[in-house]
Amino acid sequence: MAEPAKRIVVDPGLDETIKKLTLERIESTINKVLTKEAAARLKVYLQTCVHCGLCAEACHYYLSHDKDPRFSPVGKVKQTLWEIVKRKGRVDGEFIKNCSRIAHTECNVCRRCSMYCPFGIDMAYLLLLVRRICALLGVVPQYLQDTVNSHAVTMNQMWVKQDEWIDTLQWQEEEAQMEVKNARIPLDKEGAEIMYSVIGPEPKFLAQLLGNISIIMTVAGMDWTMPSFDGWDNSNMPMYSGDFETMARVERKHFEAAFKLKVKKIVMGECGHAFRGAVYDGPKWLAWKEPPVPVIHAVQFYYELIRDGKIKIVKKFERPITVQDPCNIVRGRGLGERLRYIMRATCEDFR
Known part of the structure; x- marks a missing residue:
């Protein structure tokens, strides 16, 4: 052959x-x-x-x-x-x-x-x-280097400008209010319990996820905020390219946003590589033993919301659903059982 x-x-x-x-x-x-x-x-x-x-x-x-x-x-x-x-x-x-x-x-x-x-x-x-x-x-590789260059210049991986970021948040707040009337995306709220951060592709390609988190936070009654300034993107492509100097700059900016807003913790979206950068690789390169602000992954956060009854699942997925363990939050963090808890809570036929 x-x-x-x-x-x-x-x-x-x-x-x-x-x-x-x-x-x-x-x-x-x-x-x-x-x-x-x-x-x-x-x-x-x-x-x-x-x-x-x-x-x-x-x-x-x-x-x-x-x-x-x-x-x-x-x-x-x-x-x-x-x-x-x-x-x-x-x-x-x-x-x-x-x-x-x-x-x-x-x-x-x-x-x-x-x-x-x-x-x-x-x-x-x-x-x-x-x-x-x-x-x-x-x-x-050229595409990967372009995202690293974007991080170095804009502190996000998608060349998103500040006015585009703010406009997207305001637009998604309005979209969320069509479903939950009092939904908000609070910007730059000092002293909030949570700073929520996302990856660069969300405002660029998946803006509806910002509206979705607004609904979740509102229904759960969370005290939260998002930064309007650099540090909102928690992704870190330089970590994967090998540019550790830029990786450190990105992580420092992420935590500086939390410092500036005086929040108690950072809740990150679902991206596992971003979580790895914020909790492990970034802090080590910056000579921090631990992240200077507690960092909670979305799976841990949703697990706690469902477990504590802060959000209630009124309708479950009916089709057969399975899950593949993400490397950075299961092998890297041990959230496998909590991920399955969420799946059982939201799916009729979880396999």
Whole structure:
């Protein structure tokens, strides 16, 4: 049986940027990351792995590519980071381009493989380390880099301007009032219990979700607010591109919004990667042991509202419904049972 033809995808973020690289820059960048940012943890992981292959069965890329060992987690690390370490950073631009392709398009850094590893090696961390090296060299898929640029300039990932943000909130408040007369989206309310934050695509593509949360908050009788200024977007694409400096700027701005409004806690929308950035990766890069303001994920928040009777489900979904455990809030936070509590409360036939 002949192998299917491989589709070559042209990406200026990879193809053009490698032309500007020199061997000296590549080597110095790699050695800086490996010796100053990742030395101890990297050494432990690379020396602990016994090449048992148990991580492979956890990887959807491996399974969907007919169990080709190149797509196993250990195979992806071997083609990239292990080779980098073995060569002591002496690799060329084409090698870096291939590393970026593997790290960005063949791994979701979901950490499912780490659940299968008998030693608990964080394979996602190793692939994120590859992304970090590629980001410092400027070899990042173009679309992802564009969202990072948007974060750096506007503090949101969708190039949303402040007047567009405020107009969208006011529009969705009016939409919510058509269903619940006294629904509000309070802006810049100092001392509120909750600051609610969302991801950039909500005002851009899913504005109705803002109206929906207004209805939920109103019916539940919550004391809440949203910022009209930078810091409203809790997403953090630089965390995934490897641009940790911009990642830290984004998280600092998010928490500064909460400080300015003097809220008691932040409730975030459903996005798991944003939650990971705010609770784990961002604070660590900013040298905070814990987030300076408590951060509650939407699943935890909805669970508490239903459990405490603050919202009542009057009509359930009738069709069969199932759920896939999101990586960052189940493996990363342990909210699996609370997610199922919500599903049972809202679905007639939850499977």
